[in-house]
Amino acid sequence: MEPLAIVFMATFWTLILSMSVITLRALVKQDKNK
Amino acid sequence: MSESRENWGSKLGLILAMAGNAVGLGNFWRFPYMAATNGGGAFMIPYFAALLLVGVPLMFVEWNLGRYGGKYGHGTLGAMVYLQAREGISTKAAAIIGAICGMFAFAVTVLVNSYYNHVIGWTLGYSFFSITGRYMDASVDTSKLFVDYISSPGLSFTFWILALLILGFAVMRGLQKGIEAWARLMMPVLYILGFILIIRALTLGAPQVEHPDWTPIAGLNYLWNPDFSKINFSVFLAACGQVFFTLSLGMGIICNYASYLKPDDDITLSGVATVSLNELAEVVLAGTIVIPIAYAFGGEEGISGGVGLTFMSLPNMFRSMGGGQIFGTMWFLILFFAGFTSAIAMYNYLVALLEEDLHVKKAKASIMIFILYIIVGLPVGLEPVLNPGTANTFYFDELDAWVGSYLLVVLGLIEIFVAGWLMKLKAWEEMNRGSIWKVPKWFYNLFVRVVTPIFLVFVLISSTIEKANQGYFKLIPTFVEKKPESIGWVIAARFVMIFVLAIGFFEAYRSIKKNYNVELTSNKVSIYR
Numbered sequence: 001m002e003p004l005a006i007v008f009m010a011t012f013w014t015l016i017l018s019m020s021v022i023t024l025r026a027l028v029k030q031d032k033n034k
Numbered sequence: 035m036s037e038s039r040e041n042w043g044s045k046l047g048l049i050l051a052m053a054g055n056a057v058g059l060g061n062f063w064r065f066p067y068m069a070a071t072n073g074g075g076a077f078m079i080p081y082f083a084a085l086l087l088v089g090v091p092l093m094f095v096e097w098n099l100g101r102y103g104g105k106y107g108h109g110t111l112g113a114m115v116y117l118q119a120r121e122g123i124s125t126k127a128a129a130i131i132g133a134i135c136g137m138f139a140f141a142v143t144v145l146v147n148s149y150y151n152h153v154i155g156w157t158l159g160y161s162f163f164s165i166t167g168r169y170m171d172a173s174v175d176t177s178k179l180f181v182d183y184i185s186s187p188g189l190s191f192t193f194w195i196l197a198l199l200i201l202g203f204a205v206m207r208g209l210q211k212g213i214e215a216w217a218r219l220m221m222p223v224l225y226i227l228g229f230i231l232i233i234r235a236l237t238l239g240a241p242q243v244e245h246p247d248w249t250p251i252a253g254l255n256y257l258w259n260p261d262f263s264k265i266n267f268s269v270f271l272a273a274c275g276q277v278f279f280t281l282s283l284g285m286g287i288i289c290n291y292a293s294y295l296k297p298d299d300d301i302t303l304s305g306v307a308t309v310s311l312n313e314l315a316e317v318v319l320a321g322t323i324v325i326p327i328a329y330a331f332g333g334e335e336g337i338s339g340g341v342g343l344t345f346m347s348l349p350n351m352f353r354s355m356g357g358g359q360i361f362g363t364m365w366f367l368i369l370f371f372a373g374f375t376s377a378i379a380m381y382n383y384l385v386a387l388l389e390e391d392l393h394v395k396k397a398k399a400s401i402m403i404f405i406l407y408i409i410v411g412l413p414v415g416l417e418p419v420l421n422p423g424t425a426n427t428f429y430f431d432e433l434d435a436w437v438g439s440y441l442l443v444v445l446g447l448i449e450i451f452v453a454g455w456l457m458k459l460k461a462w463e464e465m466n467r468g469s470i471w472k473v474p475k476w477f478y479n480l481f482v483r484v485v486t487p488i489f490l491v492f493v494l495i496s497s498t499i500e501k502a503n504q505g506y507f508k509l510i511p512t513f514v515e516k517k518p519e520s521i522g523w524v525i526a527a528r529f530v531m532i533f534v535l536a537i538g539f540f541e542a543y544r545s546i547k548k549n550y551n552v553e554l555t556s557n558k559v560s561i562y563r
Contacts, residue, residue, distance in 0.1 A: 001251055005258040008075030012082070016313045023307035026470065027045040030300065034044075 039107060040209040041294055047210070049304060051217035052291055053311035054375025056282045057224070059153060061316040062369055063344045066257065066324040068276050070337050072269045075260035078317075080273040085309065087489055089277040091481040092446055093309055094473060095453045096283060097301040098465045100292025105563050109293040109386035111286040112136020112542030113549060115452055122456030125553045129546045131452065136542020138445040139286030140387070141534050143380040145437045146285070148410035149430045150380070151201070154373040155194030157366050159183060160345060162193070164362035169349040180345045185422040191415055198407055201374065205381050206400040209294055213378055220371040221311075227364045228319035234361050235326040241354060245333060253329025256337070257321055271496050274489065275439075280316055281309065284442030284449070287379040290386055298468035306471065315372070323365070327351055344369070381407075391545045410530070417523055428520040432527035435506065440497055447490040454483035 001009075042048040069077045103114030116132030123131075163169055169176050184190050204212045236254075240246045282288060288308075292301065328336040328343060331351040337343070352362035381403060388399035417429045453461040462478040505512025514520045546554075553560055 001255040002259050004260055005075055005255045008078060008260055009254065009258040012078055013318055015082075016310060016317055019306065019310040020314045023303060023310050024046070024049070026303055027049055027307055030303075030470075031045045 039104065039109070039294060041296060043210040043214055045300075045304070047214040047218055048291070048295070049307045049311065050221040051213050051375070051379075052288070052304065052308045053315075054217045054221050054371075055287055055291055055379040056280070056308055056312040056376075057221075057315040057372050058280075058282065058376035059150075059157075059369060059373045060279055061312070062320045062324065062372060063341070065276060065280065065316045065320050066328075067337060067343070068272060069321065070257050070325055072272055073261045073264035074256060075258040076262045076265050077269060077273060078258075079260075080265065080270040081277065084270070084274040084277040084489075085313070087481065088274055088446075088486050089281050089283070090305070090309060091477075091486045092278075092283050092450055093281060093288070093305045094302060094465055095450050095461070095482060096288040097292045097305045098453065098461060099449060100289035101295045101297065101299065101301055102464055103289065104293030104295060105297045106561075107390070108549075109290050109390060110136060110383065110542070110545065111139040111289055113546050114289055114293070115449065116546045116550065118457040118461065119452045120553065120559050121460060122452075122458065125550070125557050125559065128456075129543065129550070129554055131448065132546050133539050133543035135286075135445060135448055136545070137535050137538035138284075138441050138448075139289075139383065140538030140541060141437050141531065142285045142441060142445070143287065143383045144406065144410055144534050144538075145433050145531065147377055147380040147407060149414045149433060149438075150373065150377050151198055151407055151411055152190070152194050152414050152430075154197045154370060154377055155190060156184070156345060157369040157373055158197050159189060159193035160349070161363055161366040161370055163349075164352070164359060164366055167359055169362075170353045170359055172353065176350045177342075177346045179349070180341075181418075181423060181425045183345075184418040184425060184427075187415070187419050190419075194411065194415060195408070197370075197374070197377075198404060198411075201378055201381050202400050202404040204378055205385050205403075206397050208396060213382060216378065217375055220375055224315070224368050224371040225319070227368050228315070228323065231361060231364055231368070232319065232322045234355070234357070235323050235330075238327065238330045238355060241330055242333075248330050248333045250326030250330045253326040253337075254322070256329055256334065257325045268496075271493055274493055275443075275497075278442060278446065278493070279439065281312055282376060282379070284444075284446035285380070286445070287376075287383050290383045291379060293386075300469045300471075302465065302469040302471045302473055319368075324348075327355075387541070391541065391548070410534075413523070413526060413530070421519060426520060426523070428514060428517075429523040429527045432524045433531065435501070436531060440501065443490060443494050443497060447487060447494060450482060450487050450490065454478075454487065 099114050099118060103117060106117055108114050112132045112135060115135040116128050119128035119131045169179055204216045206212065236250050238250050240249045242248050278284065325337060328347065331354060336347065348365065349362060352358035384403045385396060385399045388394040388402060389396060394402065414430050417426055462473065462475060466472045501507065510521055511524060514524050550561060
């Protein structure tokens with residue numbers, strides 16, 4: 001893969017995966033605190 | 035208005051149901067093709083910009099619309115929009131706007147599901163084909179197999195009705211035991227199967243001996259390598275369209291699910307979670323499964339979007355890879371789960387409508403909607419059956435072109451206008467009620483009130499021009515002029531659309547009038563909860 005393709009893929013994957021994990025963790029925490 | 039409504043069992047269950055609602059078949063067969071042919075990595079820049087400009091603000095607006103309407107006992111869009119619109123205009127005008135929105139949501143949930151249920155049936159049928167190895171023999175022509183499948187009422191109707199029965203059964207069980215329980219099962223399995231398929235896709239090597247450069251990694255490079263020369267305004271609009279449709283916005287079904295929230299349940303965090311999980315399925319899973327496989331077996335030409343790639347080309351590729359029968363089954367199950375969890379939201383919208391407006395019990399309402407879907411789905415299934423060997427889907431395509439795409443933008447535009455310009459800052463205050471992540475006031479003022487509506491107007495104008503150029507506004511559209519056998523199907527689809535829209539308008543107006551007649555006659559807002 002060309003370097004720029006790797007940069008784009010890594011950036012968007014990181015963004016999406018981290019947002020998914022952060023929001024899910026926060027929601028599970030809200031469930032536990034209920 | 036119903037006094038006691040169901041609630042979600044847990045936040046996680048709600049988010050999985052909402053993610054299931056948003057993640058649909060389009061995520062898996064439309065996005066990879068759109069990205070790869072519109073500049074690859076460079077497409078992702080306007081795509082993410084559109085996600086911020088249109089997707090996230092409209093997602094907040096729909097969650098807020100739903101939760102606000104749910105407080106008043108409504109799960110359908112007509113009354114929800116009325117409640118917000120009455121804050122800024124006369125109650126009579128608000129009732130008309132509400133009825134128009136209710137009409138669009140009714141048309142979308144009736145007509146989109148009329149063909150969507152068939153496609154879910156196809157994915158179920160192909161899951162069965164994969165398990166039984168129906169297309170594993172190299173002598174089977176996979177294109178002909180698909181054409182024969184949709185032309186055969188015995189096969190296509192069986193799986194269609196089976197899919198509808200499972201949907202009806204799930205909705206009948208209620209919110210927690212039905213929709214939430216199925217989402218809790220299907221969504222994690224969808225993501226797990228997706229990651230397994232990613233591993234298989236990336237370890238394919240170079241399966242075509244005569245094309246050693248056709249590898250999954252070359253496919254990923256094709257998808258992600260930015261080609262900035264392809265970026266222009268039309269690509270930006272295409273990205274915006276993709277974001278709009280992938281998130282199930284402008285259909286009323288996000289609002290319906292949000293209506294089962296409690297008045298102080300967090301909606302901003304939930305909205306962001308829904309968008310994130312949808313993008314996880316679309317960008318990470320679909321992008322890393324479909325393009326690498328299609329590229330490894332067919333090079334650049336192997337990547338063509340839509341039904342053809344999914345039901346004709348991919349089976350051909352699965353049978354050529356080690357463990358193809360298992361991976362083919364996984365792929366079609368992913369599609370079935372994605373389609374099922376979206377169709378169930380449309381099904382539930384109509385059941386909620388019968389429950390609230392006609393006071394029909396859920397079980398009876400589920401059966402009534404099952405019968406309705408059989409009736410409206412019949413022409414979709416019958417067209418290829420009556421034209422065997424052609425795979426004609428003009429009726430389906432006509433409905434999809436108007437109700438499945440164009441009307442969604444119109445509805446999204448009205449919703450955001452009502453929130454931003456009629457309910458104004460009260461909508462922003464409502465949005466932040468009970469939220470741990472607050473929507474900043476500047477974000478609301480900039481996006482909900484200005485940027486997103488303007489952008490949607492641009493999308494609508496460009497879609498209108500495109501449709502006019504394609505001949506959609508003619509009595510007999512240009513694309514069927516030379517196909518006399520298809521003209522009747524297109525005209526029939528238009529009659530059905532007008533009929534359903536008319537019923538939707540009168541139903542929504544009647545519902546608003548029944549619940550808020552005092553306000554309509556006095557022209558004064560007096561009912562608050």
